Amino acid sequence: xxPRIPTILFVLAAxxxxxxxxxxxYDFVQHLDRQLHGIHCSFVPGLGxxxxxxxxxxxxxxxxxxxxxxRKAIWGGIPIALPGLAVYxxxxxxxxxxxxxxxxxxxxxxxxxxxxxxxxxxxxIAMGVIAVGLIGEVCKLCVGxxxxxxxxAGTALWLWLASRKAPAEAGDGEGVVKPHVLxxxxxxxxxxxxxxxxxxxxxxxxxxVGTCGSLKKPQDPYGVMVPLDANPSEKTMIEVMxxxxxxxxxxxxxxxxxxxxxxxxxVALLMPLxxxxxxxxxxAVHPGACAVSEAVLCAGDQATAVFDWAFEHQEExxxxxxxxxxxxAEMVKAAFPAVASCVGSPAVRSKVNKSLRxxxxxxxxxxxxxxxxxxxxxxxxxxxxxxxxxxxxLIEGRIAAEKKEEGK
Amino acid sequence: xxxxxxxxxxxxxxxxxTALVGAWTVSASNRIAEESGAGSDVAVAAAxxxxxxxxxxxxxxxxxxxSCGLQSSGEVRGCKPNDAKSVATMSGxxxxxxxxxxxxxxxxxxxxxxxxxxxxxxxxxxxxxxxxQRGASWFLVVARASPEGSELHNQKLSQARGQxxxxxxxxxxxxxxxxxxxxxxxxxxxxxxxxxxxxxxPRSGAAEECSSKELNRSAFVTWIDxxx
Numbered sequence: 001x002x003p004r005i006p007t008i009l010f011v012l013a014a015x016x017x018x019x020x021x022x023x024x025x026y027d028f029v030q031h032l033d034r035q036l037h038g039i040h041c042s043f044v045p046g047l048g049x050x051x052x053x054x055x056x057x058x059x060x061x062x063x064x065x066x067x068x069x070x071r072k073a074i075w076g077g078i079p080i081a082l083p084g085l086a087v088y089x090x091x092x093x094x095x096x097x098x099x100x101x102x103x104x105x106x107x108x109x110x111x112x113x114x115x116x117x118x119x120x121x122x123x124x125i126a127m128g129v130i131a132v133g134l135i136g137e138v139c140k141l142c143v144g145x146x147x148x149x150x151x152x153a154g155t156a157l158w159l160w161l162a163s164r165k166a167p168a169e170a171g172d173g174e175g176v177v178k179p180h181v182l183x184x185x186x187x188x189x190x191x192x193x194x195x196x197x198x199x200x201x202x203x204x205x206x207x208x209v210g211t212c213g214s215l216k217k218p219q220d221p222y223g224v225m226v227p228l229d230a231n232p233s234e235k236t237m238i239e240v241m242x243x244x245x246x247x248x249x250x251x252x253x254x255x256x257x258x259x260x261x262x263x264x265x266x267v268a269l270l271m272p273l274x275x276x277x278x279x280x281x282x283x284a285v286h287p288g289a290c291a292v293s294e295a296v297l298c299a300g301d302q303a304t305a306v307f308d309w310a311f312e313h314q315e316e317x318x319x320x321x322x323x324x325x326x327x328x329a330e331m332v333k334a335a336f337p338a339v340a341s342c343v344g345s346p347a348v349r350s351k352v353n354k355s356l357r358x359x360x361x362x363x364x365x366x367x368x369x370x371x372x373x374x375x376x377x378x379x380x381x382x383x384x385x386x387x388x389x390x391x392x393x394l395i396e397g398r399i400a401a402e403k404k405e406e407g408k
Numbered sequence: 409x410x411x412x413x414x415x416x417x418x419x420x421x422x423x424x425x426t427a428l429v430g431a432w433t434v435s436a437s438n439r440i441a442e443e444s445g446a447g448s449d450v451a452v453a454a455a456x457x458x459x460x461x462x463x464x465x466x467x468x469x470x471x472x473x474x475s476c477g478l479q480s481s482g483e484v485r486g487c488k489p490n491d492a493k494s495v496a497t498m499s500g501x502x503x504x505x506x507x508x509x510x511x512x513x514x515x516x517x518x519x520x521x522x523x524x525x526x527x528x529x530x531x532x533x534x535x536x537x538x539x540x541q542r543g544a545s546w547f548l549v550v551a552r553a554s555p556e557g558s559e560l561h562n563q564k565l566s567q568a569r570g571q572x573x574x575x576x577x578x579x580x581x582x583x584x585x586x587x588x589x590x591x592x593x594x595x596x597x598x599x600x601x602x603x604x605x606x607x608x609x610p611r612s613g614a615a616e617e618c619s620s621k622e623l624n625r626s627a628f629v630t631w632i633d634x635x636x
Contacts, residue, residue: 018424022424025425025428025429025432026428026432029429029432029436030432030436031436032436032437033436033437034440035439082425082429085424085425085428085429086425089421089422089424089425090421092424093418093421093422096417096421097413097417097418100413100417101410101413101414186418189422190421190422190425193422193425193426194425194426194429197426197429197430197433198429198430198433201429201430201433201434201437202433202437203433203436203440221584221585222584222585223582271453277542279456279542279633280451280453280454280543345539346535346536346538346539346580347539347580347581349539349540350538350539350581350583353539353541353542354583356453357455357585359453360453360454360455360543362453363452363453363454364453365451365452365453366450366451366452366453367450
């Protein structure tokens with residue numbers, strides 16, 4: 001029963017991958033309680049300080065639209081780390097089986113192990129491309145899984161090649177398909193059972209949709225709402241936001257990836273969290289946000305271009321405005337010369353003020369982003385992982401019973 | 409033996425994802441039940457209410473807004489000197505003292521002798537002051553006249569000055585709330601004349617022209633950051 005080196009390496013890599021996937025799944029499942037949680041982000045799975053600020057690559061990956069599937073059907077969707085965990089647990093099982101049942105010489109067993117270990121390799125490549133190309137951040141836990149997957153595939157290949165040199169075992173080369181199909185069914189069973197347990201136990205969040213209040217005065221008498229699209233939809237979605245707010249950028253990107261864009265007409269209501277124009281904050285949470293908000297209001301048809309630019313350069317604008325409050329205006333004027341004469345003018349400053357007064361009239365909390373569909377508020381807890389689930393229901397008018405009663 | 413080990417390992421490894429995800433999910437469900445109904449401590453958007461909003465200032469403001477037609481009719485009607493005196497129920501000096509904390513918030517729009525026409529410097533200061541609303545709910549325009557001429561003439565002159573300010577704001581700022589926010593008092597020469605102390609406040613007049621007469625050919629404008 002003395003294991004060969006590749007078997008040991010395979011089992012160790014499978015244990016590591018299982019741990020990485022387990023921590024990643026744990027971080028996701030924690031959020032099912034609709035609260036904020038710190039996230040593990042370390043090359044040593046489960047150890048290291050929790051990221052409670054949302055600044056880590058793991059947080060960006062977890063909150064991205066690619067961290068789960070079926071988000072419209074289930075609050076948060078099914079985390080892709082969960083089937084990953086099941087696959088790694090299955091590969092661990094196959095590795096241990098190879099070792100403990102002394103099947104390292106079996107060509108059938110080793111070729112299946114190699115074929116099965118290619119699945120996480122292909123998935124790792126796909127997720128790596130998404131992380132770098134679309135999310136723009138690399139998650140340490142994910143990197144741990146990628147590396148473990150490659151080590152498993154490499155050692156499985158090593159085992160298979162070694163088994164081809166060894167004398168054939170009974171059954172090798174005969175009836176190859178049947179044992180491989182049975183093994184594949186075992187693997188699929190691991191994934192299905194794990195997902196089934198999750199789907200059966202996941203909390204039902206539909207009772208919260210539409211129960212977080214509504215706008216008292218949704219009209220726009222000041223003409224300060226900024227259209228974000230030209231959709232002819234009769235349903236209007238108001239996003240109370242700030243062009244320098246990272247959470248608003250995150251929401252905007254999730255929304256654009258959600259496929260819900262055609263169902264509503266999006267408009268923005270600016271509420272810059274910057275004490276240069278906002279008396280409701282004692283200091284600048286997002287330095288420079290007042291000047292950039294003025295530029296959005298000055299830009300007219302080009303407002304979305306200003307938003308896109310601001311989202312893209314949020315960190316550098318905030319940093320520059322922290323050093324010198326006038327810098328944000330200079331930066332936006334340089335990027336959009338057409339608004340240069342308007343930014344800072346009494347008329348646009350008054351308009352920003354009217355945006356803030358709209359928030360006062362509706363007694364909104366001073367936080368961002370806030371989203372309203374036809375005047376009904378999307379709960380703050382539903383603006384990230386639960387966005388697709390809750391927003392699709394709000395748009396369809398499928399709101400919880402308490403809300404309907406309240407509205408009578 | 410092989411089959412038993414195989415099955416045992418399979419069950420053990422299958423338990424890893426299923427048991428873990430089951431336990432974590434149930435735990436999240438329990439927390440969601442416990443935490444539902446917990447209140448939020450996030451601040452709610454509200455108009456400003458600064459420390460200078462003393463009881464006396466609030467009283468005057470409330471009376472001006474109610475008696476001069478703002479809150480009841482939703483339109484600017486304004487208060488003439490006699491109204492203002494009865495509304496304020498205090499001496500002119502005490503009335504002016506209420507506004508002393510607003511040195512950084514107010515502006516004095518200075519007119520030429522016997523004139524109610526806004527010049528470019530007046531307009532620049534007025535636009536600057538009005539655009540700087542911040543969280544304030546009320547914009548007060550307190551127009552005055554210097555003592556030259558008859559009381560009646562100066563009442564009319566100060567009224568015209570206040571009206572000129574209001575007309576300019578209506579033209580310049582398309583603001584549906586303007587008539588509900590702007591409180592207008594014209595005091596003529598009879599009540600609460602400004603003294604030289606106000607020379608250091610933001611003014612539209614030339615720096616060297618700041619006698620009491622020049623100061624009172626004016627409209628004192630300010631946002632008031634008080635809730636009433």
